[in-house]
Amino acid sequence: MRTLNAELRTLNSPHSMNVPLLDLKAQYASLRDDLRQAVERVMDSQRFVLAGEVRELETSIAAYCQAKHAIACASGSDALLLSLMALDVKTGDEVITTPFSFFATAAAITRLGARPVFVDIDPHTYNLDTSRVAEAVTARTKAIVPVHLYGQCAHMDPLLELSERLRIPVVEDAAQAIGATDRDRPAGSMGFIGCFSFYPTKNLGGAGDGGILTTSDDQIAERLRRLRTHGGANEYEHTEVGINSRLDELQAAVLRVKFPRLDQWSEERGRKAAAYSQMLRDAQLSFPLVTPHVRSDARHIFHQYVVRVPANRDRLMEHLKKRGVGTKVYYPIPLHRQECFHYLGYNDGAFPEAESAARETLALPVYPELNEAQQSYVVDAIKSFQP
Numbered sequence: 001m002r003t004l005n006a007e008l009r010t011l012n013s014p015h016s017m018n019v020p021l022l023d024l025k026a027q028y029a030s031l032r033d034d035l036r037q038a039v040e041r042v043m044d045s046q047r048f049v050l051a052g053e054v055r056e057l058e059t060s061i062a063a064y065c066q067a068k069h070a071i072a073c074a075s076g077s078d079a080l081l082l083s084l085m086a087l088d089v090k091t092g093d094e095v096i097t098t099p100f101s102f103f104a105t106a107a108a109i110t111r112l113g114a115r116p117v118f119v120d121i122d123p124h125t126y127n128l129d130t131s132r133v134a135e136a137v138t139a140r141t142k143a144i145v146p147v148h149l150y151g152q153c154a155h156m157d158p159l160l161e162l163s164e165r166l167r168i169p170v171v172e173d174a175a176q177a178i179g180a181t182d183r184d185r186p187a188g189s190m191g192f193i194g195c196f197s198f199y200p201t202k203n204l205g206g207a208g209d210g211g212i213l214t215t216s217d218d219q220i221a222e223r224l225r226r227l228r229t230h231g232g233a234n235e236y237e238h239t240e241v242g243i244n245s246r247l248d249e250l251q252a253a254v255l256r257v258k259f260p261r262l263d264q265w266s267e268e269r270g271r272k273a274a275a276y277s278q279m280l281r282d283a284q285l286s287f288p289l290v291t292p293h294v295r296s297d298a299r300h301i302f303h304q305y306v307v308r309v310p311a312n313r314d315r316l317m318e319h320l321k322k323r324g325v326g327t328k329v330y331y332p333i334p335l336h337r338q339e340c341f342h343y344l345g346y347n348d349g350a351f352p353e354a355e356s357a358a359r360e361t362l363a364l365p366v367y368p369e370l371n372e373a374q375q376s377y378v379v380d381a382i383k384s385f386q387p
Contacts, residue, residue, distance in 0.1 A: 023370075054247050057255055058070040065188040069215050080108035085243075089109070092114070096136050096145070101149065101173065101331065101335065103335065106338075118336050118354075123357070126306070130156070153181065180300065180301045188214040189214065269367070270300065315387065
């Protein structure tokens with residue numbers, strides 16, 4: 001039998017292996033029977049909205065995130081919107097956040113008529129540079145929204161101190177970070193409200209859209225439950241105007257099958273990430289490439305494994321594509337340069353670290369089922385790139 005190294009030496013053709021950025025089919029294959037039983041359980045019950053499956057999931061997530069309450073909703077985007085609604089964010093208010101995130105982070109702010117106030121990022125973690133937030137606070141600041149990007153928490157202590165001193169609530173955008181920790185504190189437990197996404201590509205992903213909020217404040221939890229059901233205490237009595245954002249029982253059932261495996265999957269992602277970083281350091285590349293920075297006091301769950309390529313990033317992407325390696329840029333256009341946010345008045349150069357990250361970062365394939373041969377192939381494909 002040929003050794004692994006011998007097999008890899010035969011992989012000289014550009015199309016000799018296909019390594020997708022994410023392989024959800026591999027995950028499904030290991031869960032097929034359990035998932036189908038869960039779906040059948042819901043179908044047999046004929047209860048589809050905010051019933052037992054959702055309640056059980058909420059209980060599990062609250063305990064996991066060390067929060068008193070978890071409130072399921074229809075998406076991670078809705079979780080952000082609901083959290084700001086519960087804090088009475090409105091026209092004329094300001095909400096401080098990062099310019100380097102998925103669009104929903106800023107969209108939730110603007111949908112309520114408030115203004116996103118961006119603060120640049122830490123060039124190593126790509127998270128909000130929390131040391132700069134205080135200087136962005138004004139009398140109109142209603143909330144601060146750090147994003148735990150790629151599966152690593154923002155450095156929360158400066159924000160929590162600022163929040164307590166100025167009475168400005170922190171909303172954690174933890175859409176990519178369920179299971180991540182900052183100094184042993186779980187994502188979603190540190191701010192006033194935590195927001196999570198169950199989009200299928202997340203570490204804990206459903207079979208469609210879904211989200212959840214965490215909080216340890218009883219009054220906010222009750223208000224979030226009202227707001228997700230049109231603002232009503234019951235079906236026909238409404239104390240305020242909310243939205244329709246409920247997690248389906250089918251999605252909750254799927255997530256309950258996957259949830260017990262979450263930590264194992266996150267550990268596997270961490271092992272894949274460590275293997276990548278070691279192989280890339282050993283590869284003696286002919287061009288600069290920076291592996292992810294992992295904070296010593298944080299647990300990184302590697303929702304994405306993102307490298308930095310200071311020059312020729314796009315050419316490297318094309319090179320890897322020709323060799324069957326899936327890659328993606330998260331995120332190619334910082335939020336302050338999106339056309340719809342032109343009215344905010346930010347120009348090129350306003351946030352140089354975010355703009356550099358948009359030009360230079362690249363996500364490589366990482367998921368629990370990724371095997372050693374695939375990882376070696378990815379690294380060999382990178383090594384073969386000639387700028």
